[in-house]
Ligand SMILES: Nc1ncnc2c1ncn2[C@@H]1O[C@H](COP(=O)(O)OP(=O)(O)OP(=O)(O)O)[C@@H](O)[C@H]1O
């Protein structure tokens with residue numbers, strides 16, 4: 171029997187009045203948002219509304235022009251400045267395009283961050299990689315190259331990589347983009363399983379409403395650079411907000 175999974179460390183996110191422009195064009199215009207420890211927040215919005223931009227500010231790949239984002243007691247910038255071994259929790263991002271390194275095998279891709287994060291022996295790393303690939307239903311693919319995998323498999327390898335470092339915060343940008351309905355369901359089930367096992371804090375950007383229904387504790391709707399609607403996962407599908415109604419209707423959910 172495998173050991174019971176250790177619960178993730180609690181991580182809260184506070185997005186406070188965040189503004190971001192490119193070439194003078196505002197994309198985020200005063201975004202405010204709280205994500206509770208251990209919950210899964212889904213960010214919904216049309217194409218080009220700034221979802222990827224927002225998630226890039228949250229993980230600290232870019233810095234807001236104004237406002238701040240805190241992960242527990244630190245700003246994102248302070249968190250990122252800490253050396254790996256001093257970070258109080260672990261954060262990972264699953265990118266819109268899976269961002270695997272094509273010259274590395276599946277096993278090397280999965281263990282990449284792991285080797286940066288902690289000192290484990292080769293044997294331990296092999297064991298963790300095996301376990302994480304099993305969790306995403308890719309047992310035995312260690313020696314394959316990314317080019318040999320389907321889009322859905324690559325996405326699952328990217329998720330296995332986040333699992334390998336036992337992330338306490340996982341951000342997903344369109345985890346089901348370009349996947350067929352069956353794989354979409356699989357990735358949804360996988361995110362759900364991660365929730366159930368370790369309860370990391372998760373932020374999932376998507377315009378896939380069935381996925382939102384499957385995984386969301388809360389849903390935030392981004393439009394014209396602001397959060398215009400914010401509800402529990404259940405309430406969202408009954409929202410009276412006009413934009414949300416239109417969105418749901420266009421997706422034929424209501
Ligand atoms: N680095 C950048 N430089 C200039 N403009 C940018 C940059 N990144 C994003 N933008 C602009 O910001 C806007 C929002 O982009 P973003 O990628 O966040 O959209 P999105 O909501 O993720 O859309 P999609 O659902 O298609 O992924 C777009 O108009 C885009 O052109």
Ligand SMILES: [Mg+2]
Pocket residue numbers: 221222223266343344
């Ligand atoms: Mg995007």
